[in-house]
Amino acid sequence: MKTDTHKSYKERMLRVLPYIQKHLDEKVSLEDLARVACFSPFHFHRIFKGMMGESLKEHIRRLRLERAGIQLRKSSSSITQIAFQAGYGALESFIRAFKEMFGLAPSEYRNHYQSLGQDPVLSGMHYFPGEDNLKLKTIRPGGKTMDVRIETFGPVKVAFMRHTGSYQTCGQTWGKFAQWAASRGLFGKGKPIIGASYDDPEVTPPERCRYDCCIQVDDDFMAEGEIGIQTIGGEEYAVYTHKGPYGKVAESFQKLIGEWLPRSGRDAKMEACLEIYRDEDCSKVPEEELTTDIMVPLHPEK
Secondary structure, rough: OOHHHHHHHHHHHHHHHHHHHHHOOOOHHHHHHHHHHHOOHHHHHHHHHHHHHHHHHHHHHHHHHHHHHHHHHHHOHHHHHHHHHHOOOOOHHHHHHHHHOOOOOOOHHHHHHHHHOOOOOOOOOOOOOOOHHHHOOOOOOOOOOOOOOOEEOOOOEEEEEEEOOOOOHHHHHHHHHHHHHHOOOOOOOOEEEEEOOOOOOOOOHHOOOOOEEEOOOOOOEEEEEEEEEEEEOOEEEEEEEEEEOHHHHHHHHHHHHHHHHHHHOEEOOOOOOOEOOOOOOOOOOOHHOEEEEEEEOOOOOO
């Protein structure tokens, strides 16, 4: 099953790569690309980054710059025209990005290769449907295997406070929520403390990302003021125990979705990813020893 599913993920990725090439000059939406690859838009970006080793934005940017390199070497188009075709409205931005990638300014690059009279060959530019041309990070002999388990969690009733904005600033909301929960005597009862994230910050603008600070409550608990009530869970989850600072949780999510999932034999559901904070008082635990279960919801096994 795992082999078949990983093959399916690769086949789907091999559909989307030529599509990107063919529409390189267009503004193709994430939803369009996810549809071509038959992935959920909710998880497509992380899957793409895990399998390709670069984000979707970086991939498109690289292909456009590589094509610009070929145009500089083969065509007589002006650098301004080439910059515009590569998606840069400002020539200075194109020059800076091109020099960062190739080590030479566009004019220096053109002069150097035209003086040599060489035909351009840029190995990274083209992807064609075929196993040998798709180098996946998920195939890494000797690489460290994630210790992931499949568990059913919930459903559980939680009180929550919504944070809208960068995940890097949700600590402020957690502080406010913790004060409220402590005033209601909710800590110290063995009830899980949960974070629920709804958006991928690589896709959704940081100021629009949604995150809920949650704690499980009894069935008769009522909403009040900024505190809402909802039921979360009730799914099968891929669970990985993250050890270390909370600031590194996003990296573990990326590995779980982008690297483990394509080899797992499972597909992720378009539901909130969860974080279960296992240290009831994190202020008393050294950062490197903090324990967080990160959880990705899964479709039922086929």
